Amino acid sequence: MIVADPKPFGQVKGYIENFEKILIVGCGTCTTVCLAGGKAEVQMLASGLRIAFGRENRSKTILEDNVQRQCDEEFILPVLARVADEKIDAIVTLACGVGVNFFADRLGKVPIFPGVNTTFYGASVEPGLWAEMCAGCGDCITAHTGGICPVARCSKHLLNGPCGGSEKGRCEVDPANIDCVWQLIYDRLKALGRLEELQDLLPAKDWRTASDGGVRRTIRENLYKLK
Amino acid sequence: MMDKQSPQISERDLAATCSAACPVHTDTREYVQRLSRGDYEGALDVLLEVNPFPSVCGRICHHPCESECRRKEIDSAVSLRMLKRFLVENTREYRAVRRKRPAEKKEGSVAIIGSGPSGLTAGLDLALLGYRVRVYEKDSRLGGMLAHAIPRYRLPVEALAEDIEDILASGVEVRTDCEVGKDIAFEDLRKENDAILIAVGLSESHSLPIPGVDAQGVLPGIAFLWDIANGLTPELGDRVLVVGGGNVAIDIARAAKRLGPSKVYMACLEKREEMPAWKWEIEEAEQENIEVLNSWGPLEILEKKGKVTGIQFKRCVSVFDDQGRFSPRYDESLTKVVEIDSVILAIGQKADLGCLAQTPVAVQGGRLQCDRASMATSERGVFACGEVITGPGSAIGAIAMGHDAAKVISHFLETGETLKLDERTYPTIGELPAATAALAKRFERIEVALADPAERIKDFSPIEPGYSEAEALAESRRCLACATGAYLQSEVDCAGCLTCVRVCPFGVAQVERTAVMPAQQCQTCGLCAAECPAAGIALSRFATNGMKDTLKAILAKSNEAKISRPFLVSYCCLNETTGRLFLREQTEEEIQESGILRVMIPCVARLSTVDLLSPFELGADMVAVIACKENGCFYTGAEELLARRISRVKKFLNEIGVGQDGLQLFKTDGVAEESWPAIWKELRSAAAGTLARGEGVQEGGSR
Numbered sequence: 001m002i003v004a005d006p007k008p009f010g011q012v013k014g015y016i017e018n019f020e021k022i023l024i025v026g027c028g029t030c031t032t033v034c035l036a037g038g039k040a041e042v043q044m045l046a047s048g049l050r051i052a053f054g055r056e057n058r059s060k061t062i063l064e065d066n067v068q069r070q071c072d073e074e075f076i077l078p079v080l081a082r083v084a085d086e087k088i089d090a091i092v093t094l095a096c097g098v099g100v101n102f103f104a105d106r107l108g109k110v111p112i113f114p115g116v117n118t119t120f121y122g123a124s125v126e127p128g129l130w131a132e133m134c135a136g137c138g139d140c141i142t143a144h145t146g147g148i149c150p151v152a153r154c155s156k157h158l159l160n161g162p163c164g165g166s167e168k169g170r171c172e173v174d175p176a177n178i179d180c181v182w183q184l185i186y187d188r189l190k191a192l193g194r195l196e197e198l199q200d201l202l203p204a205k206d207w208r209t210a211s212d213g214g215v216r217r218t219i220r221e222n223l224y225k226l227k
Numbered sequence: 228m229m230d231k232q233s234p235q236i237s238e239r240d241l242a243a244t245c246s247a248a249c250p251v252h253t254d255t256r257e258y259v260q261r262l263s264r265g266d267y268e269g270a271l272d273v274l275l276e277v278n279p280f281p282s283v284c285g286r287i288c289h290h291p292c293e294s295e296c297r298r299k300e301i302d303s304a305v306s307l308r309m310l311k312r313f314l315v316e317n318t319r320e321y322r323a324v325r326r327k328r329p330a331e332k333k334e335g336s337v338a339i340i341g342s343g344p345s346g347l348t349a350g351l352d353l354a355l356l357g358y359r360v361r362v363y364e365k366d367s368r369l370g371g372m373l374a375h376a377i378p379r380y381r382l383p384v385e386a387l388a389e390d391i392e393d394i395l396a397s398g399v400e401v402r403t404d405c406e407v408g409k410d411i412a413f414e415d416l417r418k419e420n421d422a423i424l425i426a427v428g429l430s431e432s433h434s435l436p437i438p439g440v441d442a443q444g445v446l447p448g449i450a451f452l453w454d455i456a457n458g459l460t461p462e463l464g465d466r467v468l469v470v471g472g473g474n475v476a477i478d479i480a481r482a483a484k485r486l487g488p489s490k491v492y493m494a495c496l497e498k499r500e501e502m503p504a505w506k507w508e509i510e511e512a513e514q515e516n517i518e519v520l521n522s523w524g525p526l527e528i529l530e531k532k533g534k535v536t537g538i539q540f541k542r543c544v545s546v547f548d549d550q551g552r553f554s555p556r557y558d559e560s561l562t563k564v565v566e567i568d569s570v571i572l573a574i575g576q577k578a579d580l581g582c583l584a585q586t587p588v589a590v591q592g593g594r595l596q597c598d599r600a601s602m603a604t605s606e607r608g609v610f611a612c613g614e615v616i617t618g619p620g621s622a623i624g625a626i627a628m629g630h631d632a633a634k635v636i637s638h639f640l641e642t643g644e645t646l647k648l649d650e651r652t653y654p655t656i657g658e659l660p661a662a663t664a665a666l667a668k669r670f671e672r673i674e675v676a677l678a679d680p681a682e683r684i685k686d687f688s689p690i691e692p693g694y695s696e697a698e699a700l701a702e703s704r705r706c707l708a709c710a711t712g713a714y715l716q717s718e719v720d721c722a723g724c725l726t727c728v729r730v731c732p733f734g735v736a737q738v739e740r741t742a743v744m745p746a747q748q749c750q751t752c753g754l755c756a757a758e759c760p761a762a763g764i765a766l767s768r769f770a771t772n773g774m775k776d777t778l779k780a781i782l783a784k785s786n787e788a789k790i791s792r793p794f795l796v797s798y799c800c801l802n803e804t805t806g807r808l809f810l811r812e813q814t815e816e817e818i819q820e821s822g823i824l825r826v827m828i829p830c831v832a833r834l835s836t837v838d839l840l841s842p843f844e845l846g847a848d849m850v851a852v853i854a855c856k857e858n859g860c861f862y863t864g865a866e867e868l869l870a871r872r873i874s875r876v877k878k879f880l881n882e883i884g885v886g887q888d889g890l891q892l893f894k895t896d897g898v899a900e901e902s903w904p905a906i907w908k909e910l911r912s913a914a915a916g917t918l919a920r921g922e923g924v925q926e927g928g929s930r
Contacts, residue, residue, distance in 0.1 A: 032724060033723075038762070039761050040762045040836065043835075066761075
């Protein structure tokens with residue numbers, strides 16, 4: 001899932017200083033799960049904005065809405081209609097950056113602002129803690145690394161590690177919190193009886209699948225352009 | 228018979244075991260929850276809606292609700308009968324005011340023979356429907372067995388009088404000292420009325436077919452109790468033996484004990500564990516030095532010059548056959564003689580059906596013929612209910628049957644047809660699973676000490692004190708409010724994030740695609756609802772995320788501009804209150820003058836982040852959250868989660884410019900009514916200083 005963190009309150013408030021009627025929209029999928037952008041966060045941010053503007057004696061209308069998933073048009077159409085019907089001046093979305101873009105493409109003259117910082121693709125490694133697990137590079141190499149991704153989980157994204165900063169299985173960048181992923185890969189391959197594969201160096205990665213060649217697109221023929 | 232379209236049990240609530248066990252299906256949880264909120268009047272409304280005898284039941288009900296209370300799996304049942312008693316004893320004025328009269332009169336009149344609990348219940352229901360109801364009672368006092376067969380140390384006359392007064396206020400007419408068949412002919416009743424209800428109960432004792440039964444000193448049990456209830460003193464010898472092992476036998480033995488004999492025995496066929504009397508009644512009798520002789524069947528009453536000198540027993544080896552039917556077997560070789568001066572027979576009761584002599588109403592072998600489902604006798608328009616049909620039973624069982632009788636009779640009056648009531652059973656949520664019970668905190672039941680046995684046998688004074696207000700409130704909070712816990716409001720909202728699973732202290736919440744909180748296990752703490760990031764979990768009886776609306780409703784009645792500053796909203800743990808001082812709704816003036824708006828929360832850990840922020844949105848200068856005493860929370864882990872939530876909101880308050888000191892968490896220190904005002908005073912004076920310096924809290928919020 002996509003992980004995000006709430007933006008500092010002051011930043012969000014700054015975005016909307018000059019608008020009167022603002023709609024805060026939560027997303028019911030990834031940012032709900034990582035406790036950054038679900039309905040409860042929408043309520044909290046909206047309440048905070050009302051209190052903060054109220055204390056400055058500024059009257060603003062802060063409205064709330066939530067959609068199941070902000071990355072599909074069907075789900076956001078009711079919000080788009082509401083924006084038009086209620087003459088909303090600006091939107092703050094608590095979805096990941098995908099939601100911001102997806103809305104922005106469809107909002108005409110109404111501005112949209114992000115309420116969260118999208119951080120990474122990760123998992124809940126224990127209750128209340130999420131960690132990065134995938135970098136979305138477009139050419140997965142984990143078949144060779146025991147299912148553990150060095151692109152996402154090595155601080156240097158080394159394809160052949162570890163580096164000299166690996167100490168007692170921890171990464172020198174933040175030894176208290178970060179495992180050396182190459183230690184994890186070593187341990188895992190050992191457990192799988194495939195330690196010898198580490199002698200095969202991974203070739204330099206073709207990064208075109210990660211970022212080059214313009215905006216990445218994926219097509220499924222069974223649905224695409226279906227009449 | 229369980230045809231009860233209870234107005235108190237909704238689809239969602241249906242499942243509580245206490246309500247299902249109650250013959251009239253009282254919404255136990257609702258009255259207990261109302262009591263715990265200090266709404267004693269509302270709680271009484273719940274009781275009276277289905278039970279016209281709450282004062283009686285508060286004293287003598289055998290409380291099947293308690294027997295089925297799921298709290299037993301954790302520690303012990305909630306003391307529901309005592310809570311009921313507390314309610315009726317503390318709402319007397321309200322009870323008089325709320326009395327109902329029928330909205331409009333209807334055609335049709337009903338005569339009811341007998342004024343016991345089932346007859347009067349039927350009479351009340353029919354009167355409230357608008358029919359003319361006349362109750363004929365052969366005795367001078369109303370109430371049937373309640374008035375004549377239950378000793379006053381258990382049921383004071385005032386308690387019964389309260390209930391009856393209430394019933395009569397509905398317009399039910401009564402004729403006492405009027406024996407049908409003697410003072411008025413049954414056929415005259417039929418001519419004058421459209422329907423007749425026979426509710427004569429079982430007012431006579433069975434006798435024993437053994438030698439010596441006619442000797443001087445042998446008394447029928449019911450007549451003995453009647454004398455006692457009517458202030459007469461039956462003549463008793465110095466050593467008394469009561470034959471029988473049921474509740475009536477216990478009442479007789481204990482009443483006899485109060486007349487001063489040196490020895491009172493009870494003798495019955497059953498083994499101790501088979502005795503039909505309630506266990507606690509047997510124990511109380513034994514405390515009073517009544518000796519119970521088990522497994523003995525009377526063989527002969529010994530007499531000398533026509534007076535009782537003793538009783539001979541034979542050993543009873545078994546009471547019931549393989550099918551559980553009454554079929555005693557004896558070992559005649561084993562006998563026992565007990566020297567006594569009086570014998571009181573309490574081996575069962577029968578109906579006095581003299582009112583039906585020379586009438587066409589079918590009676591066979593001393594039994595009134597009646598179809599149980601339609602309650603109809605052999606004669607059109609003549610119905611029967613209560614113990615005359617069921618045999619000996621409980622007061623609350625008779626009341627339930629009275630309701631049923633009213634239903635079939637009103638149907639008959641409307642349509643001319645009989646109505647067969649379906650037997651209905653309620654599916655319940657079943658027992659509390661042991662794994663859940665093991666995780667719940669134990670809070671022992673509040674017991675009252677009965678009067679000292681040596682003292683209580685001196686007279687017929689009530690032996691059981693009622694609860695104090697603090698005790699009743701504390702006991703009410705032991706109620707688990709079963710099956711009113713958390714549920715997912717809309718599956719679409721649930722992201723399956725597992726937060727509910729992670730915060731549930733009882734291991735109840737699960738995610739099966741979406742969140743599931745099985746009613747059978749949920750302990751209604753509300754933590755999952757407060758923490759749900761989708762704000763998608765709700766509690767049946769508490770509006771999580773709803774404080775804004777609650778506060779708005781209160782403030783709508785006040786002139787906000789006049790509220791004394793600094794304006795403090797105080798969320799307080801309702802479970803700590805020991806009286807109604809802070810449970811009562813505040814007046815507009817009180818809020819304005821004190822600058823304090825208090826909101827009682829059944830566990831403040833139910834407050835969500837937005838609930839904690841809402842007061843500031845509505846113009847509060849500061850918010851106090853006053854939790855229970857240290858380690859006093861019913862819910863394991865709730866204190867930790869609340870502390871974390873408060874800490875998060877404090878950080879947010881810093882970010883939004885209110886300042887973290889705007890929100891403060893306290894624990895109740897000692898008695899709430901003393902602890903809380905001290906907290907409020909300190910907070911307001913500190914905030915007043917801040918206001919004066921123009922820091923942090925400011926005038927002119929967005930109210």
